[in-house]
Structures are given as structure tokens and as C-alpha cells.
Amino acid sequence: MLTRLKRRARQVVRHLRRPAPAVDSTNVIDANAVTNQLNEPHLATEADSLIKRHVTQLDFNGAYLTIRGQAWFEQFPEDDPEKIIKSLILIDEQGIEIAIPLVNAAVKVDKFPQAGYHGAINFAKLNHGKPLAPGRYEMRLQLKQYLPQGWLIRRTSIGQIGQAAKDLNYTTKMTSYAAKSNQTFSLIFEYQLAAQAFFVSSHKLSDINPLENEVADAGYELENPTLRALKRRLLKWWYRWYCLRPIKADQISFVSDSRTSISGNFEFIYQTLQQDATNFKTTFYLKPSIKAKKSFREVRQLAKALATSRYIFLDDFYPLIYPLKIRENADLIQVWHAVGAFKTFGYSRVGMPGGPKPTSLNHRNYTKVLVSSQQVVDKYAEGFGITDDKVLPLGIPRTDIFFDQAKQAEIKTRLQTELPFINGKKVILFAPTFRGNGQQSANYPFETLNFKQLYDGLHEDYVFLLKIHPFVQNKPTIPYEYTDFFYDVSDYREINDLLLIADQLITDYSSVCFEYALLKRPMVFFAPDLADYMRSRSFYFDYFDFIPGQLAENMPELLDQLKHPKIDQTKVDQFVDYFFDDLDGQASRRLVDALNDGFAASTAAAEQLDADGQLRTDDGKVIPDWGRTTKKNPPA
Known part of the structure; x- marks a missing residue:
């Protein structure tokens, strides 16, 4: 009998030591590859190494799965979490594995004080930042524990899920966005009660090239790419022709391919010009998108304005103008749509994904750039590829609203009519930036935002407004049962108006934090993908020290901080002082005065x-x- 037991033990050890089949490493995500080092056969007997396990919680939120449970070797109690490693292992039909580490939790079961575990899986980002590759996977639970003789490693099914009395199924969708490939996948979860087994299936539903399948947005017609290229060449030719004419000293041209109305910085500059009754003549050349159609007549008018205007104002990226040589007695002035300096942009990102080539002409012909503070002059000079002396800390015109109480009251009254659901409620504004390397691949991981948890925890006192970046291609899908709490206001053009009615702001890596800091109200920086974002995008300052609010890296932290808003007044005051030289609401006035005197005054600090x-x-x-x-x- 003893001989038979020893023989069986040796068989188990040989099985545990058997190397895994060779796989293509590009298809494997396994940062915690392990090797069984047991050298005492009796430790590996079936009875000793059985895993006791139980899933206490399994929550689905789109492609985001949260799991909690318990797992332990009954015969080997251990209270040192460093000697216990728990993982979920996805195994496809070819045997290729994906390892997902779990976090130990101090849950005592019998003599085992480290029995608990929890983890979160975003299947929409599991495959090197992309959705889980198509296929059917079994999810296994792996328990690895260090014993005096070495590591004991076993795998088993995930076990019983709560009080489940039948098979369970859940289906959702995943999306992936890239410059030339927008993909949609179905994601299916299956739990088989009898086997206590869990399966995950991914199926590709569609793959569309956005460059070949663009559909014009309502309100404007897309330009044919061939015609757009022809018009670029014509613009350069007409520009050179009109440069033979004298510059009009009283002419100001406002040019934008990201708005169709006089709003933002343009609005505040224009209003100040009108109040002063200056001799300047103003003309606007506005389109909703870089790809919006411009007629040949519009292209010629634009070329003439660019060649003969004393001042040309931009408020965003404008590729048509960058190949042009700005005339000696003219100024091309960028009043950038963002305030301050947060995540790196422009030439600060050379060599990074989505960054420009060193030889690019973009931005380099600005003669003046407006910023809010002397402290960010060097960041904007680097980002735009220009010299420091061209960056002027006169202030950002549209921030004047935060010092105009009468104007604020007018905006709040108007919004109470336009957004009646805010009346009688506190307002949380959710305004994150996009992920991706550019407009074609811009997206936001909405699966990290648990609508149910937010609703259950906050709906009695708050409404939740979503202001999503205009580049983001995947839109939030608000469950119908929560539509009295969540409201998508992404189409509302001016975010500063929304900031005025927000009692709390949730953002992440967006420059909206600079304007909101002027209101001295609580902010939460919700960054569940902070590590991934840091790998693909750098910051001008240390993120953890820089942010003027609380950091939440998961849903429990976000909910707790929204329920118990806090503000570090000293830190916010220092933040505002650093990023705003003048807190007087006179940025538009300083700019118009500079226009009148030809920027003669020095602004150095x-x-x-x-x-x-x-x-x-x-x-x-x-x-x-x-x-x-x-x-x-x-x-x-």
C-alpha cells in the first residue's frame, strides 16, 4: 500500500514538473510564469493538495469583470501573503494561456487567514491594450503556495459562484479603435453549474477602416480626400499671390476647423474688441472639422485673409496654415483651447506613439502663443517647436468668465432652463480626456465606469453629467433604468459653462482641471488605467504630486470620494497661483491692449x-x- 502511494506521488510530481507546450510568446500574457520546485513527493498527493474554493461575488460591467472569492490548500495553513500567489488562467482551445494575477485578501477560513482574493479584468484591454482575441477560453483558478520543500502549484475550476442554482450566461460587446481599423467583438461568459466551470468566448463582429467608411456628421459634408489635397495646393498658390498685396493693418481673421460659432476664446476676444469700438475689422473662417468641405471660393477667401490680415487667430490644430510662411509684419496667434500644461503634447512627444516627426512643420510658424502663466512658457515653446520669446503669459481669454459674477449668474439661469434635470440636485460633471494616439483611434474605456454602483450610491442627491471629448468614437451606453441620473451633455459646446454648475468634477488627465481649480471646488481624478496611460503618454509634472484633488484608481475609491468630497485648500491655492499669473479676469483686456500696441510691452517674469x-x-x-x-x- 505504501509503495503504491509513493508511486502515485511520483506520478503527480512528474506531471507537475512537465513543461508546458511551446507557444507563440506574442500571444501569451503571462508575467508570473511559475515552475514547480517540489522535491518531496509526499507533499504532492491528491488529498494534500486539493484546493478548497468558493466565488463570493462576480460582477459584470460591460467587458469589465470583478471577482471576489476564497481559495486555500486545506492542509497547509499560511498567514504570510508573500508565500501565496493566486491567479486566474485563461486557456484557449490551442492551450495558449493568459495569466491574470489576483490580490490576496485577509479572509480567515478555519486556520487559513489569507484565504480571500479579489481581482478585476478588463477584457476590452486584455490583449496588449486591445480586446481579448477571438476564441473560447476556460477560466481556471491557480493557487501557488511556498512550502519548506518548495512551491506547491495546482489548478482547478473556479468553484461554486455564490448561491447560483443554475447555469449563468452574460453577453456584451467590446470595441477597439485604431487609425485604420475599428473593430467590434462580442464577449460571452458561461458558467456551468454542474462542472463549476467558467468559459469566456470572444467573436469578432466587424472590422471597419474609418478612413474608407467615414459618414458625414449631421450638419456638414465631408471633403473628398483628393479634392482636399488639390485645395491645399491651391491655397498655397493663392496665398503667395495675395502676399503681393499690402497687409491690412486693421484686419483680424479668426480661423478654426473645430467650431462653427463664435465661442470659447474667440468669443471673449471679439466681445472685448466690440466693447472698445476699436478700428479693427474682424472676419471669421469657421468649420466644424478639418475634414469638412470647403468650396474653391472659400479656399481662395481664406488664402487672401491669411496673406493680408495683420492678426490671424487660431484656437486649435489647423494643418492648412502650417506650410505657409507668415509675413514679416503679420502675426499668427495661437490661443490654444487648453489651459496650463498637464500631459505632454506636440514636439514634447517626439518618438512617442502618436507624436510628430521631428521634421514636421506643424505649429512652428506661430509668431505668438497665449498662455496663462510664465511657469508654462517653456512647455508650450517645446510643444509647439518655437522659441520662448514667442510665448506670452497674458492669460487665457475664456477664463475671464470665472471672475465675472454677473455673467456666471446669467449662464446658470440659462442652464437651469436648458438642463432642467439639474434643478434641486447636486451636479457631478464627468469630463475625461480620450485614449488613443489621435482622432481616428480616440476612445474612452467606459467599462471601467460602473453605472449601477454610481446610481445606487448617489442618485438620491446628485445628477451625473457626462461631457465626453469630441474625438471619442465610442459613446457611453446609459442603461435605461438609470436615465434619471445619468445625462450625456457631450454636445454642449462650452465646457466652462458646465463647470459653473458642477459641485464636483471627475476627470483624469484632462486640462479641464485648470479652469475648475479657479472655482475652488472638489475634484476627483479617476484613473483606473494610470499605469497604462503613463507608459504611452508622459506628463510635464509628477502626476501624484501635481493633481489638485483626490486620486481614485477603482470604483470603490471613486464612490467613497464622491460621497465624502474633500479639498486641500492650500494645494489648490498653490496650483492656481502657479498656473495663473493674473487672477483678475482681465486676460481678454490684456490681449486687446497688446493688439493695439503691436505687442510692444514686455511680459517676462x-x-x-x-x-x-x-x-x-x-x-x-x-x-x-x-x-x-x-x-x-x-x-x-
């Missing part, structure tokens, strides 16, 4: 050390540690 070694700007504002551009040396 400098950092100075005071007697205590505290770094300050020349007007006495404290520079926080994360924002220093010079070394802090002791006073002489």
Missing part, C-alpha cells in the same frame, strides 16, 4: 529665491516643489 530659500515668482507667488524649473539653492 522670473523665478526668485526669497531669504528663506522659498522659490517664488517675481510677484511673490510660491512655486510648489513639483513645479520648480530651477534648483533651490541656499541664499547667499
Whole structure:
């Protein structure tokens, strides 16, 4: 009998030591590959190494799965979490594996104080940032525990799910966006009660090239790519022709391919010009998109305006103008749509995914760029590929609204009519930036936002407004039972108006935090994909020190922080002082005064050390540690 047991033990050990079949490493995500090092056969007997397990919670939110449970080797109690590794293993029909680490939880079962585990899986990002590859996978539970003789490793099914009394099924969709391939997948989860087995299936539903299958948005017609290329050449030719004419000293042209109305910075500049009754003549050349159709007549009019205007204002990326040489007595002025400096942009991203080529002409012909603070001059100079002297910290015109109480009251009254669902409720505004390398691949991982949990926790006191970046191609799907709480206001053009009615802001890596900081209200930075975002996109400052609000990296943290809003007033004050030189609501006035005198006045500022070694700007504002551009040396 003893001999038979030893023989069986040796068979188990040989089985555990048997190497896994060779697989294509490009298709395997397994950062925790393990090797069985047991050298005492009696430890590997079937009875000793059985896994006791139970799933206590399984939640689906789109392609985002949250799991909690318990798993332990009954014969080997252990209270050191470093000696216990739990994982979920997805195994496809070819034997290719994907390992998903679980987090140990201090849940005591009998003599085993580390029995618990929890984990979250975003199947829409599981395959190197893309959806789970098509196929059918079995999900197995792997338990690895260190014993005095080595590692004991076993795999089993996930076990009983809660009080499930029948087979379970759940179906959702996943999307993937890239410059030349927009894909949709179905995702199916199956739980077989009798076998206590869990299966995941991915099936590709569609694959569309957005460049070949674009459909014009309502309200404008897309330009044929061939005609667009021809019109670019004609614009350059007409521009050179009109450069033979004199510059009109009183002419200002406002040019944008991202708006159809006089709004944003353009609105505040124009209103100030009108109030002053200046001699400037203003003309607007506006289109809703870079790809919106321009007639040959419009192209010629634009070329003439660019060649003969004293001042040309842009508020966003405008590729038609970058190949042009701006005339000596004219100014091309970028009043960028973002405030401050947060995530890197432009030439600060050379060599990164989606970054420009070093030889690109984009942005380099600006003669003036408006920014909010001397502290970000070097960031904008680097990002636009221009010299520091062309970046002027006069302030951002549209931020004047945050110092105009009468205008704010007017906007709030109007929004109470236009958005009646905000009346009698506190307002949470959700305004994240997009993921992806550009407009064609822009998306947001809505599966990380649990609509049910937000509704259950907040709907009695709040409404939740979603203001999604206009580049984002996948739109939020709000469950019908929550439509009295969630409202998609992405089509509302001016986000600053929405900030005025927001009691709390949720953002992530968006520059909207700069404007909202002026209101001195609570912010939560919801960044469940922070590590992935940092790998693909860098920041000008250390993210953790920089953000003027609370950080939430998962749904429980987000809910808790929304229910218990906090604000670090000292940090917010330092943040505002750093990114805004002048807190007076006169940015539009300073710009118009500069237009009148041809930008003759100097706007330079400098950092100075005071007697205590505290770094300050020349007007006495404290520079926080994360924002220093010079070394802090002791006073002489």
C-alpha cells in the first residue's frame, strides 16, 4: 500500500514538473510564469493538495469583470501573503494561456487567514491594450503556495459562484479603435453549474477602416480626400499671390476647423474688441472639422485673409496654415483651447506613439502663443517647436468668465432652463480626456465606469453629467433604468459653462482641471488605467504630486470620494497661483491692449529665491516643489 502511494506521488510530481507546450510568446500574457520546485513527493498527493474554493461575488460591467472569492490548500495553513500567489488562467482551445494575477485578501477560513482574493479584468484591454482575441477560453483558478520543500502549484475550476442554482450566461460587446481599423467583438461568459466551470468566448463582429467608411456628421459634408489635397495646393498658390498685396493693418481673421460659432476664446476676444469700438475689422473662417468641405471660393477667401490680415487667430490644430510662411509684419496667434500644461503634447512627444516627426512643420510658424502663466512658457515653446520669446503669459481669454459674477449668474439661469434635470440636485460633471494616439483611434474605456454602483450610491442627491471629448468614437451606453441620473451633455459646446454648475468634477488627465481649480471646488481624478496611460503618454509634472484633488484608481475609491468630497485648500491655492499669473479676469483686456500696441510691452517674469530659500515668482507667488524649473539653492 505504501509503495503504491509513493508511486502515485511520483506520478503527480512528474506531471507537475512537465513543461508546458511551446507557444507563440506574442500571444501569451503571462508575467508570473511559475515552475514547480517540489522535491518531496509526499507533499504532492491528491488529498494534500486539493484546493478548497468558493466565488463570493462576480460582477459584470460591460467587458469589465470583478471577482471576489476564497481559495486555500486545506492542509497547509499560511498567514504570510508573500508565500501565496493566486491567479486566474485563461486557456484557449490551442492551450495558449493568459495569466491574470489576483490580490490576496485577509479572509480567515478555519486556520487559513489569507484565504480571500479579489481581482478585476478588463477584457476590452486584455490583449496588449486591445480586446481579448477571438476564441473560447476556460477560466481556471491557480493557487501557488511556498512550502519548506518548495512551491506547491495546482489548478482547478473556479468553484461554486455564490448561491447560483443554475447555469449563468452574460453577453456584451467590446470595441477597439485604431487609425485604420475599428473593430467590434462580442464577449460571452458561461458558467456551468454542474462542472463549476467558467468559459469566456470572444467573436469578432466587424472590422471597419474609418478612413474608407467615414459618414458625414449631421450638419456638414465631408471633403473628398483628393479634392482636399488639390485645395491645399491651391491655397498655397493663392496665398503667395495675395502676399503681393499690402497687409491690412486693421484686419483680424479668426480661423478654426473645430467650431462653427463664435465661442470659447474667440468669443471673449471679439466681445472685448466690440466693447472698445476699436478700428479693427474682424472676419471669421469657421468649420466644424478639418475634414469638412470647403468650396474653391472659400479656399481662395481664406488664402487672401491669411496673406493680408495683420492678426490671424487660431484656437486649435489647423494643418492648412502650417506650410505657409507668415509675413514679416503679420502675426499668427495661437490661443490654444487648453489651459496650463498637464500631459505632454506636440514636439514634447517626439518618438512617442502618436507624436510628430521631428521634421514636421506643424505649429512652428506661430509668431505668438497665449498662455496663462510664465511657469508654462517653456512647455508650450517645446510643444509647439518655437522659441520662448514667442510665448506670452497674458492669460487665457475664456477664463475671464470665472471672475465675472454677473455673467456666471446669467449662464446658470440659462442652464437651469436648458438642463432642467439639474434643478434641486447636486451636479457631478464627468469630463475625461480620450485614449488613443489621435482622432481616428480616440476612445474612452467606459467599462471601467460602473453605472449601477454610481446610481445606487448617489442618485438620491446628485445628477451625473457626462461631457465626453469630441474625438471619442465610442459613446457611453446609459442603461435605461438609470436615465434619471445619468445625462450625456457631450454636445454642449462650452465646457466652462458646465463647470459653473458642477459641485464636483471627475476627470483624469484632462486640462479641464485648470479652469475648475479657479472655482475652488472638489475634484476627483479617476484613473483606473494610470499605469497604462503613463507608459504611452508622459506628463510635464509628477502626476501624484501635481493633481489638485483626490486620486481614485477603482470604483470603490471613486464612490467613497464622491460621497465624502474633500479639498486641500492650500494645494489648490498653490496650483492656481502657479498656473495663473493674473487672477483678475482681465486676460481678454490684456490681449486687446497688446493688439493695439503691436505687442510692444514686455511680459517676462522670473523665478526668485526669497531669504528663506522659498522659490517664488517675481510677484511673490510660491512655486510648489513639483513645479520648480530651477534648483533651490541656499541664499547667499
